Amino acid sequence: MKTHVKALIVGGGAVGTSIAYHLARAGWSDVMLLERDELTSGSTWHAAGLLPLFNMGYATSHIHDYSVKFYKTLEEETGLNAGFSVVGNLRMAQTQARMDEYMLYASTAETVGIPYEWLSAKDIKDRYPLVHTDDLIGAIYHPTDGYINPADVTMAMAKGARQRGVTIERKWQVDGFEWRGDHWDVHCTKMVEKGGNLFASDERIVIHAEHVVTATGNHAPRTARLLNIKTPAIVVEHQYIVTEPDPALVAWRKENGEHPVLRDADARWYVREERGGWILGPYEDNAPARFQYGVPDSFRADLYPLDLERIETEYMSFIHRLPSSETVGLKDDYNGPICYTPDGNPLVGPAPGLRNMWLAEGFSFGITAAGGTGYYLAQMMVEGEAEIDMAALDPKRYDGNWMTTEYAARKNEECYSHVFILHHPDEEREACRPLRTAPAYDMQKAEGAQFGQVNGWERPNYYGPKDAPSNFDHDSRSFRRGSWWQYAEDEAKAIRETAGLIDATAFTKHKLYGPGAVDFLDWFTCNKLPKVGRINLTYALTGAGTTRTEYTIVRDTHYEFYLVSAGAWSAYDADYLRKAMEDWTAAKNDPTQWIIVEDVTTKYGVFALAGPKSRDILAELIRDPQPDTALSNKRFPWLSARDIELKMCPVKAIRVAYTGELGWELHHPIEMQRYLWNELTAAGAKHGMKLVGARAQNWLRQEKSYRAFGTELGRDATPLEAGLDRFVDLSKDFHGKAAMEALGIRSKCVTLLIDGPSDADPWGREALYDGDEKVGRLTSGGYSVAFGRSIGMAYVRPDLAVPGTKLSVRMQCQLWECEVTEDSPYDPTNARIRQDG
Structure with missing residues (x-):
């Protein structure tokens, strides 16, 4: 058995075998996969094998699309039939809201190139007469997907991996990981089977691996403990049942071929054909999380006791939708573990704090995602980055100290029950909240704040009525302009006309200081470093030259810096x-050039005060030897920072505003936040100030063409492609510079004013067209109070990134006219930001 490899994959399910296959295909010749039991013995063996293309996320849509295409090629390469039944997938809708969801998804699908069709209720009945359609509005149909045999596709990928030189070893359990500076020592124990159970033998080896990938499925909590990291990947029970043959289905198939997969999202289940009968998979309430602290040694390819009463409602709705099933008996039933994360997306990418350790865990749709995960993770490992931005799946989105096992278990149970719940873009799920709250939370809530959750923090999205019922925000959600929209519009107008106060406490905040701080930051970021007392917006790049992180850097002294990034x-x-x-x-190897970095996110709160009256409000509170000039352009110019006193509260004030108006960020000791909130709101009330949430701020920053990390800024575009040339100092050397220049300009970020429907705005995932040609996609969307039109930001071909270019955007199945506008269409000269007083 090998003891030295370039890459070791731990876990022999569909995900692990795909990673092994794709690493070998990408050119890594020394790859090994270890499985503690038999291949497919985890969740893979009892998976239903569905391959749904439907997903509201851009990266995940690419992953699913790749999988579906890839699986169709395996038989030709390996000679093994992967059991792919390309029968199509019919996703039905009982309500207009559900059709609105499908229409938003469809525009995302177009950006990926996923084909789909629209069917009316009559179309459904004509094509599939077994389906009861009287209460259906319509459906979206994917002709290219269907279902696959999970064991067969795993074995096909395993054979393909072996053919490419991968070594696969079974019955070896990993019991420890040690980083040796340039490789991992992976401690392994041979497992033996006795009486149907697995036991550790006395045989042990250490494998030296340059890279390790964990794809351990149900065992993810144990893997995390071995690595001394946290994971939200915890299994939830999933039941499905298999019926006896349905004579009506058997008769239909004789004339028509295999029936497509059916999904009644409003009834919360899927159905597919199985040997003349049906497999019904519900996603019900109250499915419990299991194995929070690890899978028992006695649990192998086992199942949980059934709880059929829990799925009675879904079973009865299945009979309603397929009346021929009413007299059909049950043949088999399963209740097995399926791994989840709080947002339903897997954890794919580098492990937090570790070198050359890669995670591929938390796959609730593992068969669908396995092929694409192997492909894109191999790109990340071999080439440094994937061709798409994989940040939405990065494991570190749940790596904060606030994330606990209890939180993950409860959120995963919620996520399971929400598989078929309407996925509004303005959705905010309720479980485990509030958890992280700033001191002003209760006062904001009393003012009608409706909160969203960001990295566990409660952050006001908008301020509704003070006496709003508890379900106000839930009932306000929509794929169009929900009832929250008017509140956001009023808040946006207030910042443009008077002033608004925004809670930005969730900002990530670091202090960095020491003799090496200047040289390090100069190498780490692409812009010039600011002078003492000034600030700069800058970017840290990936090794591939794309945007990795956006920072506002405040220079406190020559060697001391305060870094602010996305919350x-x-x-x-x-x-x-x-x-x-x-x-x-x-690389420096110079002990005199030491640096210290300190995460001070929870030490400081942040309020953003913006609007033409913001200086007047602060003037009432500032305590300064020369109060009349303390906030003037001469003493406190734009893009500068000062330590000031607002009555009894010391504040690091930064003259910058993400909304594009005169304004300041007020960074303050978090223990004084309640005091400062009271002082600001009292002073602001005299000047017409409103409390403002994140949704209005998002609209306003688009009027200024301010790029946001996670939308316009990410690992699939460079700062130059994002149109941020003014923040890139090409006269200096910095990390990723050569790679950035080598990429050139493949696309350009633009701002668009959109003449869309009267009751909806884009959300930032819609396809863009130049005539009949698809030319890009929106990355952000919303409404502009300055222009009275919808607004969006997008990436398009460079030749189209010219102000005045006419394009079309897909919304609600229609193309709506839009126009590329100049950068910062609102106040392009920044006169309002710079105004003196």
Whole structure:
């Protein structure tokens, strides 16, 4: 058995075998896969094998699309039939809201190139007469997907991997990982089978691996403990039942071939054909999380006791939708583990805090995602980055100290029950909330704040009525302009006309200081470093030259810096910053150039005050020897920072506003937040200030063409492609510079004003067209109070990124006219931001 390999994959399910296959295909010749039992013995063996293309996420849509296409090629390569039944997938809708969801998804599907068709209720009945359609509005149909045999496709990928030189070893359990500076020592124990159970033998080896990938499925909590990291990947029970043959289905198939997969999303189940009968898979309430702290040694390819009463409602709706099934008996039933994460997306990418350790865990749709995960993870490992931005799946989105096992278990149970719940773009799920709250939370709630959750933090999305019922926000959600929309419009107008106060406490905040801080940051980021007392917007790049992190850097002294980045990406940013600092320090090899980095996110709260009256509001509170000039352009110019006192609260004030108006960010000791909130709201009330949430801020920043990390900014585009040339200093050397220049300009980020429907705005995932040609996709969307039109940001071909270019955007199945506008269409000269007083 090999003891030295380039890459070791731990886990022999569909995901692990796909990763092994794709690493070998990408050119890595020394790859080994270990499985503690038999291939497919985890969740793979009892999976229903469905391959749904439907997904509201851009990266995940690409992953699913690749899988479906890839599986169709395996038999030709390996000679093994993967059992792919390309029968199509009919996703039905009982309500207009559900059709709205499908229409939003369809525009995303177009950007990926996924084919689909629309069917009316009559179309469904004509094609599939077994389906009861009287209460259906319509459906979306995917002709290219269907279902596959999970064991067969896994074995086909395993054979393909072996043919490419991969070594696969069964009955070896990993019991420990040790990083040796340039490789991992992976401690393994031979497992033996006795009486149907697995036991550890006395045979042990250590495998030296340059890279390790964990794809351990149900065993993810144990793997995380071995690595001393956290994971939200915890299994939830999933039941499905198999019926006896349905005579009506058997008769239909004789004339028509195999029946397509059916999904009644409003009834929360899927159905597919199985040997003349049906497999029904419901996603019901109250399915419990299991094995939070690890899978028992006695649990192998086992199942849980059935709880059929739990799925009675879904079973009865299945009979309603397929009346011929009413007299058909049950043949088999399953209740097995299926791994989840709180947002339903897997954990794919580098492990937090570790070198050359890669995670591929938490797959609730593992068969669908396995092929694409192997393909894109192999790109990340071999080439440094994938061709699509994989940040939405990065494991570090749940790596904060706030994330606990209890949180993950309860959120995973919620996620399971929400598989078929309407996925509004403005959706906010209720479980485990509130959890992380800033001190002003209760006061904001009393003012009608309706909160969203960002990295566990409660953050106001908008302010509704003070006496709003508890279900107000839930009932306000829509794929069009929900009832929250008017509140966001009023808040946006207030910032443009008077002033608004925004809670930005969730911002990620780091202090970085020491003799090496200047040289390190100069290498780490692409813009010039600011002078003392000033700020700069800058970017840290990936090794591939694309955008990895956006920072606002405040220079407090020559060697001291305060870094502010996106609140949703705290652990993601911290991990990259620390690893880059370690790399730089090691390359320098100079102990005098030490650097210290400190995460101070929870030490400071942040309020953003913006609008033409913001200076007047602060003037009432500032305590300064020369209060009349303390906030003037001369003493406090735009893009500068000062330590000031607002009555009894010390504040690091930064003159910048994400909304494009005169404004300040007020970074303050978090223990003084309630005091500062009261002072600001009292002073603001005299000047017409409103409390403002994140949705209005998102609209306003698009009027200024301010790019946002996670939408316009990510690992699939460079700062130059994002149109941020003014923040890139090409006269200096910085990390990723050569790769960025080598990529050139493949596409350009633009702002568009959109003449869309009167009751809806884009959400930022819609396809763009130039005539009949698809030319790009929106990355952000919303409404502009300045222009009275919908607004969006997008990436298009460089030749189309010219102000005045007419394009069309797909919304609600129609193409709507839009126009590329100049960058920062609102106040392009920044006169309002710079105004003196």
